[in-house]
Amino acid sequence: MYAAAAWRAPLLVVWRRFGMRVFPAVILLVSILSGGEMATRLVTVFGASGFLGRHIVQRLAENGMQVRAAVRNPDAALFLKPMGDVGQITPVQTNIRNADAVRRAVHGADAVINLVGILYEGGRQRFDAVHTQGAETVAKAAAAAGCTDLVQVSAIGADALSQSQYARSKAAGEEAVKKAFSDAVVLRPSVVFGPQDDFFNRFADMARCSPFLPAFGCPFPRFKNGGLDLYGDGGSRFQPVYVGDVADAVLKVLVDPSARGKIYELGGPTTYSFVEILRLILAETERSRLILPMPFWLGSLIGFFAELLPIPPLTRDQVALLRSDNVVGGDLPTLKDLGIEPTAAEVVLPTYLDRFRRGGRFSYTRLA
Ligand SMILES: NC(=O)c1ccc[n+]([C@@H]2O[C@H](COP(=O)([O-])OP(=O)(O)OC[C@H]3O[C@@H](n4cnc5c(N)ncnc54)[C@H](OP(=O)(O)O)[C@@H]3O)[C@@H](O)[C@H]2O)c1
Numbered sequence: 526m527y528a529a530a531a532w533r534a535p536l537l538v539v540w541r542r543f544g545m546r547v548f549p550a551v552i553l554l555v556s557i558l559s560g561g562e563m564a565t566r567l568v569t570v571f572g573a574s575g576f577l578g579r580h581i582v583q584r585l586a587e588n589g590m591q592v593r594a595a596v597r598n599p600d601a602a603l604f605l606k607p608m609g610d611v612g613q614i615t616p617v618q619t620n621i622r623n624a625d626a627v628r629r630a631v632h633g634a635d636a637v638i639n640l641v642g643i644l645y646e647g648g649r650q651r652f653d654a655v656h657t658q659g660a661e662t663v664a665k666a667a668a669a670a671g672c673t674d675l676v677q678v679s680a681i682g683a684d685a686l687s688q689s690q691y692a693r694s695k696a697a698g699e700e701a702v703k704k705a706f707s708d709a710v711v712l713r714p715s716v717v718f719g720p721q722d723d724f725f726n727r728f729a730d731m732a733r734c735s736p737f738l739p740a741f742g743c744p745f746p747r748f749k750n751g752g753l754d755l756y757g758d759g760g761s762r763f764q765p766v767y768v769g770d771v772a773d774a775v776l777k778v779l780v781d782p783s784a785r786g787k788i789y790e791l792g793g794p795t796t797y798s799f800v801e802i803l804r805l806i807l808a809e810t811e812r813s814r815l816i817l818p819m820p821f822w823l824g825s826l827i828g829f830f831a832e833l834l835p836i837p838p839l840t841r842d843q844v845a846l847l848r849s850d851n852v853v854g855g856d857l858p859t860l861k862d863l864g865i866e867p868t869a870a871e872v873v874l875p876t877y878l879d880r881f882r883r884g885g886r887f888s889y890t891r892l893a
Contacts, residue, residue, distance in 0.1 A: 568779070569593040569631050571621055571663055572640030574602040576721050577678065577714075577771060581638065583608040584772040595619035595630040621659035622649065627666045636674035636779055637667040639702075644691070644723075645832075645840045652694035660698035664705035674779050675709040677702045681764075681790055681851050683713060689846035699788070708785040710778040712771070715792045715851045718870055719768030720877040725806060725870075727838075729881040732812045740799045741847045743818035756818055759798025762850040766793045767868035770860055777863045784863070791860055792853035794867045799847075809874045810881040821848055 568585055572578045573594035585592050586609035596602040599616035606614050619630040621641045631637050641663075643655050660677060667675045683695035702709045716724050731738060742760030746753055771791055778784040797805065803816050824844040831839045853859055860867050879886035 565589060565591050566635040566779075567591045567593060567633060568636045568638060569595055569634040570638045570640065571595045571619065571627075571630070572642065572678075573605060573616070574598075575640055575642075576719070576723060577717060577768060578640050579605060579608075579721075580719065580768045580772045581640065581775050582614060584776050586610075586613055588776060593617055593630060593634065595621075595627075621662060622654055624662050624666070627662050628669070631663070631666045631670045631672060634667070634670060634672050636676070637663060637672050638676045638678070638775060638779075639663045640678045642678070642680070642695075644843065645837050647835075652690050653697070656691070656694035657697040657701060661701035661705060664702040664709060667709075668706045673708075674785070675702070675706045676775055676778055677709050677711045678775075679711050679713045681713045681715045681792070681853065682846060682849050684849075687846070688848060690842050691846055692849075710784050710786070711788040712774060712778070713788065713790045713857075714766050714771050715764040715790075715853065716766070717768050717771055718765045718793075718873065722768065724765075725874060725878060728803060728806050729810050729878050732807060732810050732814050733881055735814070737815040737817040738803045738807070739819035739824070740803055740816050741819050741824050741844065742799055742821060744820055745818055756798075756800045756816070759800040760819075761799045761847040762796055762852055763799070763802060764792030764796045764852040765802070765870050766791045766860070767870070767873055769873075770865055770868055773865050774860060774863050777865065781863075788857050789859060789863065790853040790857045792867065794869050796852050797870075805870065805874065806878065809878040811883065812881075 568590050570578060570582055570585070570592060573582050573592070574596045582592050582594060582605050592609065592614045594602055594605050594614060594616040596616055597618070597620050599618050602616040605616060608614060617630055619626045621627060639660055641655060641659055643650050643652065646652060664675060664677070677699065679695045679699050680692070682692045683699055684692050685696045687693050687696070699711050702711065718725050728738060740756060740760045743756045746755045748754070774789065774791055778789070800816055807814055821844055824839070824847070825841045828839045828841040828844050831837045832841065
């Protein structure tokens with residue numbers, strides 16, 4: 526302690542005497558003394574322009590990292606640049622299905638984050654090509670480039686035996702990544718909520734124009750124990766996790782070497798049935814709509830026809846995914862193991878679902 530005070534004292538004298546004029550030299554000196562620990566890390570983020578991507582890029586930039594945003598359309602990703610200082614965030618053109626482009630994108634990077642994912646197939650965007658081969662391409666390139674860290678964002682439900690091809694391809698992707706880069710950290714979020722999410726926003730939007738909302742996984746109403754059982758056990762179950770917590774988790778595993786090689790399941794503080802989620806959305810948007818039980822067979826039938834649309838709002842594979850609960854299993858480490866207290870959906874949803882209220886966000890009647 527005394528030794529530390531002894532070497533700090535002359536530095537303080539210099540600081541008081543010369544102030545900001547010696548600031549850059551002090552930074553350089555500390556950087557050298559700390560073995561380069563303060564040196565900026567270059568992180569390549571695949572899928573940076575997506576919902577999770579934009580939050581993660583912002584978190585990396587806030588923490589002083591240099592970000593290479595590997596995206597298919599760099600012009601459409603220019604909105605990322607103001608999230609950092611001038612030159613801190615650079616979009617580069619990369620399709621994860623192109624091994625040469627992936628190699629160029631990870632060249633010189635210290636760490637790589639792969640967020641690329643699709644919810645339905647179209648053209649050459651197949652689940653296997655994107656989730657499995659794409660993830661493998663990234664992992665092999667990161668290993669060859671000598672990157673120290675790789676974070677692969679998968680999904681709860683990733684399972685080689687799942688009925689859903691999305692989930693099977695995610696599981697195969699995890700396996701391929703582990704094989705190519707054994708220290709890779711896999712993060713499996715449940716459904717993610719936050720501004721611009723595709724789940725809560727979609728149902729809140731539906732509540733605006735549709736007289737009913739579908740509760741997937743609920744059987745049709747039937748008489749049970751002398752009464753009408755409307756929703757059975759409430760349909761598929763979820764543990765929604767806040768996008769800010771997922772971004773924090775990514776940052777934590779990047780800077781904590783003890784996370785290397787592990788798989789984390791990321792869920793929020795509460796588990797909800799599909800019916801409970803719809804009620805939550807209706808409460809936040811101050812709308813009253815009929816919640817319609819939607820058995821899986823009916824969902825699949827609707828998915829069959831919806832798949833004919835260029836951007837299908839529902840597919841049979843998504844319905845197959847809903848057949849399994851989307852909750853943290855309990856065997857793998859979670860947000861709490863990373864020292865992150867999960868944020869409740871009830872805290873964040875009002876901040877972005879209020880625009881779906883009748884009259885917009887300024888019509889809030891439940892004033893505190
Ligand atoms: N959001 C959730 O609730 C949730 C839950 C569990 C797991 N996840 C996983 O988390 C990851 C990120 O999800 P998200 O919600 O941020 O998805 P998203 O908003 O759809 O973003 C996906 C990103 O992948 C990019 N992409 C798609 N195909 C590509 C290709 N061939 N080459 C390069 N980039 C490609 C997209 O870029 P373009 O703009 O060019 O299409 C987009 O930036 C995904 O792997 C997803 O499976 C998400």
